[in-house]
Amino acid sequence: MIIDHPLLGPRDSAEFTYLGDASLIHRPDWEAKDAISQFAEYGYQRDNPAGTHRELWFHEQGDRSWLVVTRSTTTHEITQVELARDVARREGRST
Amino acid sequence: MTQVNRLAGGQVDRSKELSFKFDGKSYRGYQGDTLASALLANDVRLMGRSFKYHRPRGPLTSGSEEPNAIVELRSGARQEPNTRATTAELFDGLTAKSQNRWPSLAFDALAINDRLSNFLAAGFYYKTFMWPAVFWEKLYEPIIRKAAGLGSLSLQDDPDSYDKGFRHCDLLVIGSGPSGLMAALTAARAGAEVILADEDFLLGGRLNAETYAIGDEDARDWAAATVAELGAMSNVRIMPRTTVIGAFDHGIYGALERVSDHVAVPADGKPRQILWRIYTKQTILAAGATERPIAFEQNDRPGIMLASAMRAYVNRWAATPAHTVAIFTNNDDGHRTAHDLAAKGVTVAAVIDTRADALKSEHFEVIPGATITNTxxxxxxxxxEVTLSTGQTRSISCGALGVSGGWNPNVHLASHQRGRPTWMPEISAFGPGATLPExxxxxxxxxxxxxTHGALQSGAAQALVALKAMGKEGARPDPPEAEDAPIRITPFWHVSGAKRAWLDQQNDVTAKDVKLAHQENFRSVEHLKRYTTLGMATDQGKTSNMGGLAIMAELAGKSIPEVGTTIFRPPYTPTAIGAFAGRSAGADFRPIRKTPSHFWAEEQGAVFVEVGMWLRTQWFPRPGETHWRQSVDREVAQTRKSVGICDVTTLGKIDVQGADAATFLNKIYCNPFAKVxxxxVRYGLMLRExxxxxxxxxxxxxxEDHxxxxxxxxxAVGVYRHMEFVRQCLFPDLDVQLISTTEAWAQFSVAGPNARNLLRKVVDEEHDISNEAFPYMGCGEISVGGVRGRLFRISFSGELAYEIAVPTRYxxxxxxxMVAAGEEFDAVVYGTEALGVMRIEKGHAAGNELNGTTTALNLGMGRMVNKKKDSIGSTLSExxxxxxxxxxKLVGLKPVDPADPVPAGAHLMTKGTPVDAAHDQGYVTSACFSPNLGCHIAIGYLKSGDARMGEVIRLVSPLTGVDHDVEVVSAHFIDPEGERLRV
Structure with a gap:
């Protein structure tokens, strides 16, 4: 596969390591009343879609960016690649 | 008898005569021959034995789809089993052996299997070798193993090298027949970067095997001229002897280039093969088509081959399998073979056409509406033996038979991304489906x-489509005039009533086997394939799958498209494991990381151990030491008595900088870091979420910020990845930067009562490292002979200890x-074993304790998890x-009888309870012999271990026969108060 890195352009997927669902960005609030169940949900429950999937890839053999890659799990078509940091900020992880 | 079957003409170079050996006998051929064409020219039709019944077989094809003519090529370490004689290029001195026969190809003892075929039908193994189980290992498997398999391995290391390479292009053209050449020409003239790959050594595809004209030229001359034009263009790379073996995601193709397979020994510095990864924007699949046979009684005798192969042998290689031949066909293309052979002076005894409306000929007899019913x-x-339309039979003498059952498009690469082939009724075959790889x-x-006309047209047209897709304009070239015969075929798959009509000749699957599978309810094509092994041999059923499907459809009363087809996976043709390994073999299997003290340690005769990719010193044997324990015990004792040095460079080092560095570490570690x-220095425990x-x-x-x-x-790698995840994905606005500096610093532990005395001789004088100025858990920048360095007063051994770091090159x-400075203290350098012994004596956790199942509570560090802050894992740790x-809980364990060992992996049981999983109390994680205590000791996990100090429990390891008593003690065997650390 080829991942079109937002800073470096197209790179072979062999340069990356894969983590999993991009929902891992949404780490729960540790002070919430039901924090344990929220964290259990966060840590263990994943959707496993046949189709579009947003997932985290780490450019380990490259610039060490974490990326959010939108990929079809059935065709491997990649429709979007973003820096995970940009996604995290946009999705409310800014402090 | 030299080349009695060699005809005039052909694409062989008669000025270059080559000699070769097959089964010990010498023959002669020409440059441009394959092993198969040269053997046929020498009137050798018998080239192998089949897998199961050991039937005598000759080549069925003239290309890479060959199921039968499979030989052992070369000898000695370069011996290569299961090589297709039909693609092996002849070179001077080539040696080949037939395989799967004993004692000789002409007389094979295991041909007895053929007589037993009634008992060896499909599913024979499944049904027979089922019971009793013990017979399998002792009896069945050895017998089957002895009989199974085709070629043999040399059992020596491969002396040749294999490379991997990467290439990029705009357009990859797979196949150099008329459509491939036309596509490459169209794209190249439009300025695209083109790679043209073909598995053959001679470009032109089928054009080399035919006699017709393109425009005013002979087709072969047109091909050569076109290849020459392409070769002269700087934007075209032509790759002969290169098989595109797989179509992968996003326009990535695997291709195997056989750089040196056509020579006896690779030229100096050249690899045997190169596995290319080709990145392309667009691809033209111009892989051609493969002719398929018709199944009939005894259709596997040497001399029976595809009509197109016979035509190729005669036209391209000027080698006829016999001087009198016959043709069996269901379509007009079979007649073309008869024409070409007759034109070359070969006697065509008859063309047997299954169709009543067969073409007629003045040059040979055509028998319409007839079938072959035996041979x-x-x-x-x-x-x-021919059965005429009248029902009468007639025998015809001939030395070879060309069989033509129609053509199957080579859709393999088109379905590597799971695209399903679709049925094309006009040619009675499966073609590429609607979904091709991107x-x-x-x-x-x-x-x-x-x-040919259609091929030229479509090559140009598809190249224009590809050019457009990449935003380039192309001009449609004017394809020259070429033959444009209509396809006239009446599907005919097998002669009914045949008992032994072979479909898959390599795996010996007959029409009868397909019927048996159907009868036993294996009705899906996937089941049919696995039950009968149809199409599962090295040729992957390129010539046999369709026949099986057709018979299956007939039995099920369905059409072929209703039954459907299996799809194809890479590689397109068999590929040597060596090509996939490339240079990653033997000592180069993976990189070796050497520590900064490696060369010094080598000089000392150190014993090394692999730790991940690192090579670390395990211990340093001294003269007179005959057992590793002597060395390790000495290293431990001397460190605790005076001072020891150990290379700890391999520990991961991560530089954390920025205004929010402390805030960040507070997230990473479960214990507090804000106020360090x-x-x-502070010890930190990292949890997973x-x-x-x-x-x-x-x-x-x-x-402050570092x-x-x-x-x-x-x-080291995983923690760094995790820290970057936390930094970028969870706390994107923290002002903090990370970089791994593991390789940047050489770091040594200096431990023992004389550690400071030794370091005083090493660290530059201006740095005060006294206990007052540089207390336990202190750190700071120092210099060593003017070279910048770092000093950390931390201890893994429990002794007064430091870690000193300098840039790696120093x-x-x-x-x-340090060794020189340590002489007066009798300093010792120790390896990982002594390091391990001392940390167990001190009760420090390491990988065995941090084993992916244990928590801070288990480690006895439950109270370190700070509840007043958010850190990774703190919530779920509750x-x-x-x-x-x-x-x-982590505890220490001491044997009651000091002579007993306490092996890691053994389990702990309360005395008097049964030894079973339900009563399990814990397990030993790390064990060693402690020279300081004079007995074996261990640390491990025990239920409520902290409350069971002094209890005597049972240590059991049924696997190794261990069963004795141990006492539960504190894991801190040495200096439990930590006084030595602070002196």
Whole structure:
């Protein structure tokens, strides 16, 4: 596969390591009343879609960016690649 | 008898005569021959034995789809089994042996299987070797193993090298027949970067095997001229002898280039083969088509081959399999073979056409509406028996038979991304489906365009489509005039009533086997394939799958498209494992990381151990030491008595800088880091988000905004990845930067009562390292002979200890300097074994304890998890399941009888309870012999262990026969108060 890195352009997927669902960005609030169940949900429950999937890839053999890659799990078509940091900020992880 | 079957003409170079050996006998051929064409020219039709019944077989094809003519090529270490004689290029001195026969190809003892065929039908193994189980290992398997398999291995190391390479292009053209050449020409003239790959050594595809004209030229001359034009263009790379073996995601193709297979020994410095990864924007699949046979009684005798192969042998290689031949066909293309052979002076005894409306000929007899119902000739065809339309039979003598059942487009690469082939009724075959791999376009015979004119047209047209897709304009070239015969075929798959009509000749699957599978309810094509092994041999059923499907459809009363087809996976043709390994073999299997003291350690005769990719010193044997324990015990004792030095460079080092560095570490570690003073080191425990311990190490604060974090050797990469995840994905606005500096610093532990005395001789005088100025857990920048360095007062051994770091390039100098400085203290350098012994004596956790199942509570560090802050894993570490009352706790273990060992992996049981999983109390994680205590000791996890000090429990390891009593003690065997650390 080829991942079109937002800073470096197209790179072979062999340069990356894969983590999993991009929902891992949404780490729960540790002070919430039901924090344990929220964290259990966060840590263990994943959707496993046949189709579009947003997932985290780490450019380990490259610039060490974490990326959010939108990929079809059935065709491997990649429709979007973003820096995970940009996604995290946009999705409310800014402090 | 030299080349009695060689005709005039052909594409062989008669000025270059080559000699070769097959089964010990010498023959002669020409440059341009394959092993198969040269053997046929020498009147050798018998080239192998089949897999199961050991039937005598000759070549069925003239290309890479060959199921039968499979030989052992070369000898000695370069011996290569299961090589297709039909693609092996002849070279001077080539040696080949037939395989799967004993004692000789002409007389094979295991041909007895053929007589037993009634008992060896499909599913024979499944049904027979089922019971009793013990017979399998002792009896069945050895017998089957002896009989099974085709070629044999040399059992020597491969002396040749294999490379991997990467190439990029705009357009990859797979196949150099008329459509491929036309596509390459169209794209290249439009300025695209083109790679043209073909598995053959002679470009032109089928054009080399035909006699017709393109424009005013002979087709072969047109091909050569076109290849020459392409070769002269700087934007075209022509790759002959290169098989595109797989179509992968996003326009990535695997291709195997056989660089040196056509020579006896690779030229100096040249690899045998190169596995290319080709990145392309667009692809033209111009892989052509493969002719398929018709199944009839005894259709596997040497001399019976595909009509197109016979035509190729005669036209391209000027080698006829016999001087009198016959043709069996269901379509007009079979007649073309008869024409070409007759034109070359070969006697065509008859063309047997299944169709009543067969073409007529003035040059040979055509028998319309007839079939072949039997053949004769034990080691080679002599007679065919024809059943006429009237029902009468007639025998015809011939030495070879060309069979033509129609053509199957080579759709293999088109379905590597799970694209399903679709049925094309006009050619009675499956063509590429609607969903091709991204950017791929099929052209020519590969898409069912079986005429030369159609191939040229579609090659140009598909190249224009590809050019457009990449935003380039192209001009449609004017394809020259070429034959444009209509396809006239009446499907005919097998002669009914045949008992032994072979479909898959390599795996010996007959029409009868397909019927049996159907009868036993294996009705899906996937089941049919696995039950009968149809199409599962090295040729992957290129010539046999369709026949099986057709018979299956007939039995099920369905059409072929209703039954459907199996799809194809890479590789397209068999590929040597060596090509996939490339240079990653033997000592180069993976990189080796050497520590800064490696060369010094080598000089000392150190024993090394692999730790991940690192080579670390395990111990340093001294003269007179005959057992590793002597060396390790000495290293431990001397360190605790005076001073020891150990290379700890392999531990991960991560530089953490930025205004929010402390805030960040507070997230990473479960214990607090916000208030670590500058110049101090703190032990840190890292949890995974699920509350399980991930790694431990230290963080040294060198400045307000600067920490140096250490990790265990094994987790260095994973911890860094995790820290970047936390930084970028969870807390994107923290002002903090990370970089791995593991390779940047050489780091040594200096431990023991004389550690400071030794370091005083090493560290430059202006740095005060007295206990007052540089107390336990202190850190700071120092210099060594003017070279900048760092000093950390941390201890893994329990002794007064430091870790000293200098830039890696000074590591070798530093170890030598410290060893020299240590002479007066009788300093010792120790390896990983002594390191392990001392940390077990001190009760420090390492990888065995941080094993992915244990928590801070288990490690006895439950109270370190700070509840007043948010850190990774702190919330889930509070899960009830991880906080059971009788949770495992880290304890020390000492044998009651000092002579007993306490092996790691053994389990702990309360005395008097049964030894079973339900009563299990815990397990030993790390064990060693302690020279200081004079007995074996261990640490491990025990239920409620902290409350069971002094209890005598049972240590059991049924696997190794261990069963004795041990006492539960504190894990801190040495200096439990930690006094030595602070002196």
């Amino acid at each position: 004769q000739g034990r080691l080679g065809l002599t007679v065919i 950017g791929m376009h099929a052209a020519g015979a590969a898409m069912g365009q079986l005429s 003073p500058i110049g101090k 699920d509350g399980i311990a991930m790694d431990d190490g230290t963080a040294a604060r060198l400045a 920490f140096v974090v250490t990790t265990t050797t094994a987790n 590591g070798d100098a530093l170890i030598r300097k 899960r009830p399941g991880l906080n059971e009352k009788d949770a495992l």
